[in-house]
Amino acid sequence: MSNDIIAAQNSEEVLDYLLKRRSVPVKQLGAPGPDEGQIKTILQAASRAPDHGKLCPWYFLVFSGEAREQVGEIIEWAWREQDNKAAPAKLELERERFMRAPVIVGVVSRIRKAKHPMWEQILSAGAVCQNLCLAANALGFGSNWVTEWYSYNESFRSELGLDEQDHIAGFIFLGTPAEQPAERDRPELNDLVTFWRPGTKVNKGDNYGHEGVGWPETGFDLKKQ
Numbered sequence: 775m776s777n778d779i780i781a782a783q784n785s786e787e788v789l790d791y792l793l794k795r796r797s798v799p800v801k802q803l804g805a806p807g808p809d810e811g812q813i814k815t816i817l818q819a820a821s822r823a824p825d826h827g828k829l830c831p832w833y834f835l836v837f838s839g840e841a842r843e844q845v846g847e848i849i850e851w852a853w854r855e856q857d858n859k860a861a862p863a864k865l866e867l868e869r870e871r872f873m874r875a876p877v878i879v880g881v882v883s884r885i886r887k888a889k890h891p892m893w894e895q896i897l898s899a900g901a902v903c904q905n906l907c908l909a910a911n912a913l914g915f916g917s918n919w920v921t922e923w924y925s926y927n928e929s930f931r932s933e934l935g936l937d938e939q940d941h942i943a944g945f946i947f948l949g950t951p952a953e954q955p956a957e958r959d960r961p962e963l964n965d966l967v968t969f970w971r972p973g974t975k976v977n978k979g980d981n982y983g984h985e986g987v988g989w990p991e992t993g994f995d996l997k998k999q
């Protein structure tokens with residue numbers, strides 16, 4: 775096996791880190807952020823996420839320096855478009871969204887025409903987001919994967935250059951944590967895990983949903999494109 779590839783390798787450090795990992799509130803991500811070389815390393819790691827069919831059903835948008843102000847102006851404009859009576863303080867909040875961290879990476883899920891289901895292409899984009907966070911954390915940067923309202927706003931999406939088949943999987947905010955984040959409640963594994971046998975009651979974690987379970991009314995067939 776090539777030394778450049780790790781399929782399995784003992785690493786208490788990696789395990790410890792996965793068992794304790796935590797996102798950092800966006801507002802607490804200060805300078806410095808990753809530099810260009812570090813960003814490339816992070817994206818290299820992100821793009822090693824599992825990808826059924828080698829379709830690369832995702833791409834990256836990197837925002838640093840003044841691009842953060844420029845994208846902030848688009849967010850403000852998109853907000854103004856839907857709320858023309860917005861107070862100046864609200865507009866400022868929207869304009870400043872990308873100023874909260876030194877580097878932000880947008881991961882865009884791009885559905886490729888292929889026999890591989892759309893659902894799997896979207897999942898791959900999610901895996902890219904998490905790999906991206908973990909790689910940034912391993913370089914000593916805090917991360918937070920957010921979407922916020924503008925990820926779903928058509929005007930914003932189109933100003934960024936996205937096409938119809940593109941969806942924002944996440945904006946990953948990266949920077950140096952101002953402080954150690956507090957712990958967050960985690961699920962009880964017993965609620966979510968079943969060592970399956972025929973007829974076993976399956977633990978589906980239904981005590982965690984806020985509104986029960988169900989398919990959205992606008993549901994689409996994830997197996998098809």
Ligand SMILES: Cc1cc2nc3c(=O)[nH]c(=O)nc-3n(C[C@H](O)[C@H](O)[C@H](O)COP(=O)(O)O)c2cc1C
Nearest residue numbers: 795796797798799918919920921922923943944958
């Ligand atoms: C697809 C996706 C979108 C998210 N969007 C937001 C968001 O818009 N705002 C937010 O506060 N957290 C958002 N989160 C949650 C944070 O990324 C983070 O997981 C959460 O703050 C919990 O911290 P933890 O990662 O340490 O568990 C999102 C997570 C995912 C997977």
